[in-house]
Amino acid sequence: xxxxxxxxxxxxxxxxxxxxxxxxxxxxxxxxxxxxxxxxxxxxxxxxxxxxxxxxxxxxxxxxxxxxxxxxxxxxxxxxxxxxxxxxxxxxxxxxxxxxxxxxxxxxxxxxxxxxxxxxxxxxxxxxxxxxxxxxxxxxxxxxxxxxx
Amino acid sequence: xxxxxxxxxxxxxxxxxxxxxxxxxxxxxxxxxxxxxxxxxxxxxxxxxxxxxxxxxxxxxxxxxxxxxxxxxxxxxxxxxxxxxxxxxxxxxxxxxxxxxxxxxxxxxxxxxxxxxxxxxxxxxxxxxxxxxxxxxxxxxxxxxxxxxxxxxxxxxxxxxxxxxxxxxxxxxxxxxxxxxxxxxxxxxxxxxxxxxxxxxxxxxxxxxxxxxxxxxxxxxxxxxxxxxxxxxxxxxxxxxxxxxxxxxxxxxxxxxxxxxxxxxxxxxxxxxxxxxxxxxxxxxxxxxxxxxxxxxxxxxxxxxxxxxxxxxxxxxxxxxxxxxxxxxxxxxxxxxxxxxxxxxxxxxxxxxxxxxxxxxxxxxxxxxxxxxxxxxxxxxxxxxxxxxxxxxxxxxxx
Ligand SMILES: [Zn+2]
Numbered sequence: 001x002x003x004x005x006x007x008x009x010x011x012x013x014x015x016x017x018x019x020x021x022x023x024x025x026x027x028x029x030x031x032x033x034x035x036x037x038x039x040x041x042x043x044x045x046x047x048x049x050x051x052x053x054x055x056x057x058x059x060x061x062x063x064x065x066x067x068x069x070x071x072x073x074x075x076x077x078x079x080x081x082x083x084x085x086x087x088x089x090x091x092x093x094x095x096x097x098x099x100x101x102x103x104x105x106x107x108x109x110x111x112x113x114x115x116x117x118x119x120x121x122x123x124x125x126x127x128x129x130x131x132x133x134x135x136x137x138x139x140x141x142x143x144x145x146x147x148x149x
Numbered sequence: 150x151x152x153x154x155x156x157x158x159x160x161x162x163x164x165x166x167x168x169x170x171x172x173x174x175x176x177x178x179x180x181x182x183x184x185x186x187x188x189x190x191x192x193x194x195x196x197x198x199x200x201x202x203x204x205x206x207x208x209x210x211x212x213x214x215x216x217x218x219x220x221x222x223x224x225x226x227x228x229x230x231x232x233x234x235x236x237x238x239x240x241x242x243x244x245x246x247x248x249x250x251x252x253x254x255x256x257x258x259x260x261x262x263x264x265x266x267x268x269x270x271x272x273x274x275x276x277x278x279x280x281x282x283x284x285x286x287x288x289x290x291x292x293x294x295x296x297x298x299x300x301x302x303x304x305x306x307x308x309x310x311x312x313x314x315x316x317x318x319x320x321x322x323x324x325x326x327x328x329x330x331x332x333x334x335x336x337x338x339x340x341x342x343x344x345x346x347x348x349x350x351x352x353x354x355x356x357x358x359x360x361x362x363x364x365x366x367x368x369x370x371x372x373x374x375x376x377x378x379x380x381x382x383x384x385x386x387x388x389x390x391x392x393x394x395x396x397x398x399x400x401x402x403x404x405x406x407x408x409x410x411x412x413x414x415x416x417x418x419x420x421x422x423x424x425x426x427x428x429x430x431x432x433x434x435x436x437x438x439x440x441x442x443x444x445x446x447x448x449x450x451x452x453x454x455x456x457x458x459x460x461x462x463x464x465x466x467x468x469x470x471x472x473x474x475x476x477x478x479x480x481x482x483x484x485x486x487x488x489x490x491x492x493x494x495x496x497x498x499x500x501x502x503x504x505x506x507x508x509x510x511x512x513x514x515x516x517x518x519x520x521x522x523x524x525x526x527x528x529x530x531x532x533x534x535x536x537x538x539x540x541x542x543x544x545x546x547x548x
Contacts, residue, residue: 008289008290009280009286009289009290029414029415029416030414030415031399031411031412031414031415031416032412032414033409033412034408034409035283035408035409042398042411043398043399043415043416044398045416063301063305063403064301064302064304064305064308065301065304066296066297066300066301066303066304066352066353066354066355067300067352067353068292068294068297068352069349069350069351069352069353070271070351071292072271072288072292072293072294073270073271073273073288073294074273074288075274075278075285075288075289076288076289076292077289078292085292087291087292087293087297087300087301089301089403094414095412095414096399096401096412096413096414097401097409097410097411097412097413098401098403098409098410099408099409100291100293100403100407100408100409101291102291102292109304109353109354113308114304114305114308114309115308125290135290
């Protein structure tokens with residue numbers, strides 16, 4: 001039976017082959033927000049209420065990283081047996097912000113160092129019956145930016 | 150605004166219920182601590198005009214109105230009440246509310262009390278499916294436990310400043326030595342570097358013994374006006390400053406429980422980052438600098454985070470924390486001891502009680518009543534802490 005890919009959370013990222021996180025950008029001061037801020041800009045000297053949805057940079061530099069060696073508590077859906085996984089904080093140059101994400105399976109802390117280039121992909125967060133529930137993850141950048149997939 | 154000695158209040162009494170995993174109702178610990186603080190102050194519960202309680206989110210409705218829950222258990226005395234919550238900074242907020250009422254002349258005697266009963270294992274968010282709550286979502290989407298954030302900060306220190314696992318372990322060994330003689334500490338065992346480094350990795354690079362546990366405990370202080378205190382104590386400990394600052398936009402360091410930092414596009418990044426601003430605001434209120442501080446209690450959620458705090462409170466320049474750890478500056482007997490109580494490493498975290506317990510330690514040290522962990526000639530102590538979502542917490546006390 002075919003599995004259906006569904007996002008773990010609605011509207012936080014695109015589902016295409018070159019996925020992006022979806023944030024918002026203030027039309028007045030240019031500040032970015034992730035997750036999306038839709039009510040008002042949080043720059044205290046701006047406060048404008050017009051924010052537009054925008055995809056965030058798919059690549060950035062690794063700020064720091066760590067991992068989970070034990071299953072996190074609910075509402076995390078941990079597989080049994082549990083497989084440790086890394087978590088990365090990645091600095092986006094254009095947005096001048098740091099965004100967290102899990103690191104793809106098979107890449108651990110020993111494979112990472114601060115400053116290395118990372119790219120965004122979609123990967124399974126957990127299985128729910130026939131649904132493949134996906135989320136954004138970081139992985140070491142594999143090919144030059146802009147190359148067709 | 151008032152300045153200097155015009156904004157001082159007195160700590161007339163302090164008391165704690167020992168930290169542990171006792172499994173009883175948090176109100177019991179609060180009552181125990183309150184009675185100890187009142188006895189220390191030489192006052193009766195019926196003398197208290199204002200009660201400030203630190204709330205706990207894990208103990209049902211009584212936890213959300215902790216001031217009244219504990220007042221009821223002590224026996225209603227008609228005092229005015231406030232209950233506050235600011236995550237780990239809860240206690241500092243309760244102290245600040247009491248301080249403001251005293252300085253405004255609205256009361257002379259205030260009791261501040263916080264207590265907690267904690268579950269086993271990782272802290273988890275409140276139940277139910279709450280897809281707009283970042284605290285719920287960080288667990289659901291990332292499995293981002295608190296140690297994940299501590300691990301990110303620890304790894305950043307290693308990558309930026311060359312900190313080592315041995316440096317982190319050295320913090321634990323130091324604090325375990327400090328806490329040995331503290332009757333209120335939960336863990337009174339001297340660890341070796343090897344034991345710390347050989348403990349199970351939880352969130353690389355942090356080991357189990359690098360990360361603070363969650364504990365049951367209670368702490369209370371009796372705060373009064375200086376005028377009231379001078380009639381009862383020759384030289385009372387004074388609270389010279391309380392800082393409950395929030396960050397200044399853009400906050401460019403990832404904070405629990407967020408998914409991302411603020412964006413620094415289109416604005417200047419503040420000269421003083423959030424964590425540096427916490428103690429700095431207290432120093433400004435008191436009109437002193439970090440060089441005037443005899444010792445500090447800092448929020449060592451992890452061993453690595455204690456090193457960050459050395460820099461945040463001005464005891465070391467960025468990148469120099471490991472140096473003042475290794476040369477003994479921050480150990481008992483050093484120039485500026487840090488966490489003479491044993492810190493969270495020896496206590497574990499009892500959230501609403503923690504900042505209040507920090508003031509208890511400042512008071513015992515400044516009075517010269519800290520026994521085997523006494524810092525000779527301590528004149529000024531600072532306690533710092535930070536609650537998630539951006540709650541600064543610093544208390545500066547002097548004698
Ligand atoms: Zn704006």
